[in-house]
Amino acid sequence: MKNPSILAVDDDPVIRHLLEQRLKKAHYRVQVAEDGYVAEKMLRTHTYDIVLTDLMMPGDIGGIEVLEIAKEINSRIEVILITAHSSVDTAVAAMKKGACDYLEKPINFDELFLRIDKIANMQTILRSAQDLQVAMDTTENVASSTIQNLEMQVTGLQNSLDRIENILREDHVPDDIKIHHALDIIAES
Amino acid sequence: MIKIAPAELTLISQYIQTITGIYLDQSKSYLFETRLSSIAEAQGCASYQQLVHKSRQDPSKKIEKDIIDAITTNETLFFRDKGPFELLQHKILPEVIDLRSAQAPLKTRIKIWSAASSTGQELYSIAIVIKELLRELSNYSFTLFGTDISDAAIAQASYGKYNRFEIERGLDKIYLQKYFTLFGDSWKIKDEIRGMVNFKKLNLMQPFTSLGKFDIIFCRNVAIYFTLEDRKKLFNKLADSLADDGYLVIGSTESLTGVCPRFVAKRHLRSIFYQKK
Numbered sequence: 001m002k003n004p005s006i007l008a009v010d011d012d013p014v015i016r017h018l019l020e021q022r023l024k025k026a027h028y029r030v031q032v033a034e035d036g037y038v039a040e041k042m043l044r045t046h047t048y049d050i051v052l053t054d055l056m057m058p059g060d061i062g063g064i065e066v067l068e069i070a071k072e073i074n075s076r077i078e079v080i081l082i083t084a085h086s087s088v089d090t091a092v093a094a095m096k097k098g099a100c101d102y103l104e105k106p107i108n109f110d111e112l113f114l115r116i117d118k119i120a121n122m123q124t125i126l127r128s129a130q131d132l133q134v135a136m137d138t139t140e141n142v143a144s145s146t147i148q149n150l151e152m153q154v155t156g157l158q159n160s161l162d163r164i165e166n167i168l169r170e171d172h173v174p175d176d177i178k179i180h181h182a183l184d185i186i187a188e189s
Numbered sequence: 190m191i192k193i194a195p196a197e198l199t200l201i202s203q204y205i206q207t208i209t210g211i212y213l214d215q216s217k218s219y220l221f222e223t224r225l226s227s228i229a230e231a232q233g234c235a236s237y238q239q240l241v242h243k244s245r246q247d248p249s250k251k252i253e254k255d256i257i258d259a260i261t262t263n264e265t266l267f268f269r270d271k272g273p274f275e276l277l278q279h280k281i282l283p284e285v286i287d288l289r290s291a292q293a294p295l296k297t298r299i300k301i302w303s304a305a306s307s308t309g310q311e312l313y314s315i316a317i318v319i320k321e322l323l324r325e326l327s328n329y330s331f332t333l334f335g336t337d338i339s340d341a342a343i344a345q346a347s348y349g350k351y352n353r354f355e356i357e358r359g360l361d362k363i364y365l366q367k368y369f370t371l372f373g374d375s376w377k378i379k380d381e382i383r384g385m386v387n388f389k390k391l392n393l394m395q396p397f398t399s400l401g402k403f404d405i406i407f408c409r410n411v412a413i414y415f416t417l418e419d420r421k422k423l424f425n426k427l428a429d430s431l432a433d434d435g436y437l438v439i440g441s442t443e444s445l446t447g448v449c450p451r452f453v454a455k456r457h458l459r460s461i462f463y464q465k466k
Contacts, residue, residue, distance in 0.1 A: 075353060096373045126354070133358065140270070144441035148461045154446045155454045 004049035004120040005029040009039040009066055010082065011057045015107070019052065022109050028116065036061025040069050048077055050119055052112075055083040055090060055102075064094055071098050076126070078119045082107060160189040190226040193218050197237045201225075204241045209257055209338055210394040210423075211414040224259040228252065258341040261307075273409065273438050276460040278318050281436045285404050288434060290328075298330045302403040304427070305411035306335030306388060309346025310355075313378055315407070316385040317368055334400070336391035346388045349378035393423055402432045410440035417448070424449035428465055437463040 006028050008019040016032050023030040031046070033039040036057050043051070043066075051070045055063035063081050070077045078100040083091045091102035101115050164182045167173075193201070198215040206212050213220060225237060232252060234240040244252035290297040303312040312335040319331060337343050356365065356376050369376040391397060393411065406427055412420045428451040431437055437452060439445065445452050445463060452463040 075357060098371070098374060137270075140442060144270075144272075145459070147442050147444050148456070148459075151444050151446060151454045151461060152456055 003027060003029055004116060004123070005031075005047070006050045006052055006116070007031055007033060007039065007042060007046070007048045009033045009036065009051065009053040009057070009063075011035050011054060015054070015082075015105075019107070026109075026113055035059055036063075036066050039066050043070055043073050043077075047074070049123055050116060051077055051079045053079065053081060055081050055087055055094070064090075064097065067094055067097060067099050076123070078123070080112075080115060080119075156189060160185050190222055191229050191234075191236065193221050193237055200241055201237050204244075205256070205260055206416075208253055208392075209260055210392070210419055211260060212416045212419070213260075213414075220260075225256060228255050228259060254340050258339045261337075261339045261342065270441050272441055272460040273407070274314055274318055276438065276457055276462060277315065277405070278322055280457040281405060281438075281462065282319065282322055285436065286329075289404065295328065296330055297328060298332070299405075300332040300401070300403045301334065301405040302400070302407065302430070303333075303335040304391075304393060304406055304408040306337045306342075306346055307339075308342050308351075308355075309335060309349060309378075309386070309388065310351075310359075311335070311407060311409070312346070312386050312388070313349065313368075313382055316382045317364055319385070320368075320382065331385060333386040334403075335386060335388040336393075336397075337388070338390065338392045340390060343388050343390050349383050350375050351377075393426075394419065397426065398429060400430060403430055403435060404432050405436045405438070406431055407438045409438065410443070412448075413440065413443060420448050425451065428452060431465060433465055435464070439463065 006023060008016065008023065008030055009032070010016040010019060011034060013034070016034060020030055020032045031042065031048075033042050036059055039051075039053065040061060048070075051066065053063045053066045057063065061069075063083075067079045067081070070079055075098075079098070081091050081094050081099050081102040083102050083104060085104050088102075088104065091099070095102065100119060103112060103115070163185050167178050167181045167185070170178065198218055198221075201221055202213050202215060202217075221237065225240065229235075229237060229240040232240060232243055234243060240252070240256075244256060247253065285299055286297065289299055301315060303315065306312050312333055316333055319333075320326070323329065335346060337346070350372065352375050356369070365376065368379050368382050370379060391400075408423075408427060412423055415423065424445060427437060428449060441460070445454065451465055453466050454461050454463055
């Protein structure tokens with residue numbers, strides 16, 4: 001399993017710092033953003049596997065908007081929302097918009113790491129499924145063009161055979177002419 | 190997981206061939222185990238032989254349905270290999286529309302059959318192609334009919350809801366936004382497309398002349414699981430169900446050479462379709 005790269009978004013400097021330190025210490029690759037605007041910029045310029053975002057942030061880009069932006073940029077990014085207990089309903093609504101999970105404050109880091117690892121595992125499995133898919137598609141493409149070429153060749157040969165049969169079965173044509181015609185068709189095909 | 194005994198292999202593979210047409214040789218014993226073990230356990234059977242016995246005796250056919258759902262593979266994508274749908278859009282549909290609208294310009298009737306529709310992606314893809322090509326459908330009467338052997342597949346097809354892994358492979362983002370609605374991690378087909386299609390359970394091993402004649406038949410990647418003998422029977426029946434000037438599309442790695450002499454292969458760009466001789 002590859003170490004996932006994480007973007008952590010929180011306007012509270014204490015929590016942001018804590019997230020950064022704890023995630024780094026646990027050997028995750030992590031970058032932080034102090035609000036939705038910075039998060040959007042970073043999402044558009046970097047690639048992340050997981051976004052960890054506070055639900056309530058000042059300005060027009062809150063957690064839900066970060067979720068929507070992340071999913072729009074790359075639907076494979078998984079988003080975990082961090083929420084106060086009072087806004088669990090909003091978090092559930094966010095899950096309907098494609099959020100992967102939510103965590104209530106105060107953050108339990110063991111729980112957070114477990115969820116991150118689960119997501120990373122799933123993303124790894126997904127990637128290998130995609131690799132297999134690519135391999136299968138390639139094989140299938142080569143096989144199908146081979147088979148289709150053969151199919152058309154067989155069709156052409158069958159057609160020639162039918163014409164040769166018709167010629168050879170003709171009653172009032174001398175044999176040497178029939179053979180001559182038949183040979184012409186063979187030469188064509 | 191209940192282990193399969195070597196002596197049971199023939200019995201099970203024959204039973205599955207009888208109810209589904211799918212021929213799994215005995216090297217596929219892992220498949221029997223991984224897919225049937227939970228059914229056997231739920232039925233309180235200690236062996237697969239018992240399961241087959243119990244299924245045969247079951248008047249409700251519930252066990253048989255469960256086995257069919259478990260064995261049939263539902264690997265299917267929206268616009269799975271683009272070739273057939275480009276073929277439909279640029280060659281087959283325009284020709285069929287010309288032919289049929291010359292016969293009935295005010296109400297042009299066109300019947301299309303997805304013969305192994307699985308969870309519905311192929312038929313919905315066909316519906317999307319039609320919608321994109323014609324926009325105004327009021328002069329046409331399209332019958333878009335999907336059949337599959339698996340009740341579970343038919344149920345999912347009828348519901349038209351797909352998770353994002355099922356949908357993101359193959360389907361253009363534009364079509365996704367246009368014809369689907371997001372529900373959490375899933376996408377549901379919109380009613381305008383859903384309303385164009387119908388699904389029904391059908392075992393291709395059984396007679397199907399009652400369905401009438403179709404102008405276009407898609408029968409992709411299902412006959413590959415059949416024995417040659419069953420494949421011959423199937424395509425012979427499909428020839429009976431296809432209009433004389435109709436079109437048959439099969440899987441891109443399939444061939445009808447040595448299978449059905451009633452069809453002749455024709456090429457359009459990088460795809461092949463079949464018509465009756």
